[in-house]
Amino acid sequence: MKRRSPFPLALALCVLIAAPAAANDRLVIHEWGTFTSLQNDNGDLIAGVNTDDEPVPGFVHDIGNTVTRSVSQMSPAFQANMTKGGIPRLHPDVTMRLETPVVYFHLPKGVDHMTLDLDVTFRGGWLSQYYPDAESNTSGEDVTTKHITADTAGALSWKGLDVGGAKKGPETTEHVWLAPRAVQASPVTTAKGESEKYLFYRGVGKLDKTLLPVTLVREPEGGHTLWTAGTVRHFKSWLVDVREDGKIAFQHGHDPQRGVAFYRPFTEKDYAASNLPLLQNYMQGALTVAGLFQDEAKAMVKTWEHSYFRSPGQRLFYIVPKEWVELVLPMKVSVPADITRVMVGRIEIVHPRQQSAMREMRSSSADGVAAFIRKSTTDVKDWTVYQEVSSGKKPLDALGAQVPGIYKSYLKLGRFRDAILLEENARRSAPALKTFIRENRIGMYEVK
Incomplete structure (x- = not known):
């Protein structure tokens, strides 16, 4: 099978240098x-x-x-x-x-x-x-x-x-x-x-x-520092922030000349759906x-x-x-x-927005968690809506007022929310976190 030209003309020269056909x-x-x-x-x-x-x-x-x-x-x-x-x-x-x-x-x-x-x-x-x-x-x-x-x-x-x-x-x-x-x-x-x-x-x-090619650290002022490992130097990178309203901000990372690169804090003007x-x-x-x-x-x-x-x-x-x-x-x-x-x-x-959601969970009441579990596990419609919100297919307000506030804060943790929750509970436990984790049976797998 004869292969068509793989790249747009505008990229042809740099591609020929970087990756010969x-x-x-x-x-x-x-x-x-x-x-x-x-x-x-x-x-x-x-x-x-x-x-x-x-x-x-x-x-x-x-x-x-x-x-x-x-x-x-x-x-x-x-x-x-x-x-x-x-x-x-x-x-x-x-x-x-x-x-x-x-x-x-x-x-x-x-x-x-x-x-x-x-x-x-x-x-x-x-x-x-x-x-x-x-x-x-x-x-x-x-x-x-x-x-x-x-x-x-x-x-x-x-x-x-x-x-x-x-x-x-x-x-x-x-x-x-x-x-x-x-x-x-x-x-x-x-x-x-x-x-x-x-x-x-x-x-x-x-x-x-220490085995990863890069490590990213958040600085106190809100920016980030990218550290590269060993002889790793030149590669493309992008720091991306996606908000709940769908607006997105991103920065290009420059090739780290000395094994380090810096990203400034995002400002409001950086965010746009476009x-x-x-x-x-x-x-x-x-x-x-x-x-x-x-x-x-x-x-x-x-x-x-x-x-x-x-x-x-x-x-x-x-x-x-x-x-x-x-x-x-x-x-x-x-x-x-x-x-x-x-x-x-x-x-x-782990973004400050997730840290804020975790603080909300820590200070929340766990009252109503057990009742919500009983209702959601017997009502297929409630269960379906919860799963759609959990996966990001529907907005948080689709849950309605019947959902305990601690659940809404939990969903704000985003992807990997359970790993984030368990790490937070291990470092700074709180009664509401313990109850939520216990009632929902969230826990690290125990290797037998």
Whole structure:
């Protein structure tokens, strides 16, 4: 299959310098994905972040059997005995998420089919979900009875993968699955007959902050300092703040010349809804310069549109240095290929707005929590509205007046709210927090 020109003309010169095009007689493999972590003001990692996943279709494989419970058994914030991707939710070792790496294949000119093996290993983590079917070295028993350590190495192997043809993937309506399909790539089919436009996998890991390529620290005056590790220097980064009203502010990070970069505090004039397409275009351009084809970069930005750009919160995005990707997530392919892997680092920051919501919870009354749990678990309509608000699909005021104030403050904590809540309770407990956590059975998973 002859490949079209991958980049806009305006980017042609810098792309030719940064990422030379592959020869037509070699297989081209492109991958994108996200490394996500949650950090407090001091840049310390917060554990238990295997929560609040973007939903994937039911045909996706898990390394463990997902525990399901009926609505009548779950409180609105129930977490403790549920799993995400086969991994017990709020696992105490999980400080990093490997979110939705997608691998595309582009066949050489004149080649219709190719058979190959592809292996990927997550050093310091487990690869928890995947599609099409693959061989995993991790079992459901492993993830419920073992800790994640520096020696943990979760691996997936696709053996005898057929690249080419016209087979389509399963039907689905999930946005995060459909968006990556909008790419001119060769479909893949496994020996068992599962097909898709790409290889998909996810993972969770335990990485000390000293092993991360960057650390972000909030300064007393409200700005941020970005520290880079080792020899890491030149990469693109963006500090982004999304408010509940949908307005967004962002700053470009300059290449850290001495291993450090600074971001000034945001001001009111920085926020505008019109900043969203600007930021998306900047990131899409940076992804193409890093080596992705234009439709691949567009698919990545589209896939994460809600989570990246519309979910309230403050976060840092950066292009992960290639050397770090190869160290933490090595890939092997059985045939000669030109491989480009473009990963985005995402640091979720505990923002002053979340700290304010936590103070509200600490000073709130927990009266009414038990009654609300009983009502919501017997009324499917109430439960559905709560879940839509919890996921950000509906505004907070959709809950109405019947919801206790402590629940509304809890939802203001945003993504990873349970990990934030448990860390706060461990540092500065309060009666209302204890009651809320107990009644909703929120707690870190205990490795048996």
